[in-house]
Amino acid sequence: xxxxKQNSPSLSVQEGRISILNCDYTNSMFDYFLWYKKxxxxxxTFLISISSIKDKNEDGRFTVFLNKSxxxxxxxxxxxxxxxxAVYFCAATYTDKLIFxxxxxxxxxx
Amino acid sequence: xxVVSQHPSRVICKSGTSVKIECRSLDFQATTMFWYRQxxxxxxxxxxxSNEGSKATYEQGVEKDKFLINHASxxxxxxxxxxxxxxxxxxxxxxxxxxxxxxLFFGSGTQLSVL
Numbered sequence: 565x566x567x568x569k570q571n572s573p574s575l576s577v578q579e580g581r582i583s584i585l586n587c588d589y590t591n592s593m594f595d596y597f598l599w600y601k602k603x604x605x606x607x608x609t610f611l612i613s614i615s616s617i618k619d620k621n622e623d624g625r626f627t628v629f630l631n632k633s634x635x636x637x638x639x640x641x642x643x644x645x646x647x648x649x650a651v652y653f654c655a656a657t658y659t660d661k662l663i664f665x666x667x668x669x670x671x672x673x674x
Numbered sequence: 675x676x677v678v679s680q681h682p683s684r685v686i687c688k689s690g691t692s693v694k695i696e697c698r699s700l701d702f703q704a705t706t707m708f709w710y711r712q713x714x715x716x717x718x719x720x721x722x723x724s725n726e727g728s729k730a731t732y733e734q735g736v737e738k739d740k741f742l743i744n745h746a747s748x749x750x751x752x753x754x755x756x757x758x759x760x761x762x763x764x765x766x767x768x769x770x771x772x773x774x775x776x777x778l779f780f781g782s783g784t785q786l787s788v789l
Contacts, residue, residue, distance in 0.1 A: 608769075664780045
């Protein structure tokens with residue numbers, strides 16, 4: 565049972581536009597959510613996180629939105645840059661477990 | 675989709691003992707495996723990158739003599755926590771990829787508790 569789902573395996577966006585990556589979860593016990601970015605042949609690196617008591621967290625070009633009633637999480641990147649091209653993983657945690665989605669490959673083209 | 679199996683899912687051990695965690699790619703050959711450590715509500719910390727047939731590359735601040743990594747085959751990597759202490763208690767997770775540009779597949783993680 566996939567508790568954290570990223571239903572879009574890939575996304576292509578033009579440079580300067582907004583990239584929106586989505587993530588759905590099923591477990592209402594999750595209380596903290598994270599986004600990771602992964603370049604080829606590297607491990608994922610932490611990008612941004614949000615606590616379940618908030619509905620928005622912003623850090624520069626990156627904003628994460630949380631809709632608890634819909635059990636939906638999204639990452640907005642604006643403006644998108646070619647260097648943002650990578651695979652993005654969302655993850656959710658409660659107690660001591662960290663569960664990842666399967667990732668979405670973002671390609672930002674000029 | 676590709677499956678990565680991590681075992682055990684939970685281990686409790688006494689201080690001073692060694693613990694081995696296995697990470698297996700079940701339906702693909704993983705040229706690269708990554709080991710991470712995560713503390714509650716903190717971001718995942720990459721510990722080391724393991725390439726089949728060669729020595730692991732450790733991140734800065736990770737003691738390679740304490741966290742022994744072996745990637746002896748294309749489907750198995752192991753992490754051994756030697757002489758574990760309570761401060762080593764954490765959630766350890768592995769991930770694997772099978773080519774340079776492919777997505778990463780994660781194991782289910784191991785919760786280590788050192789008493």
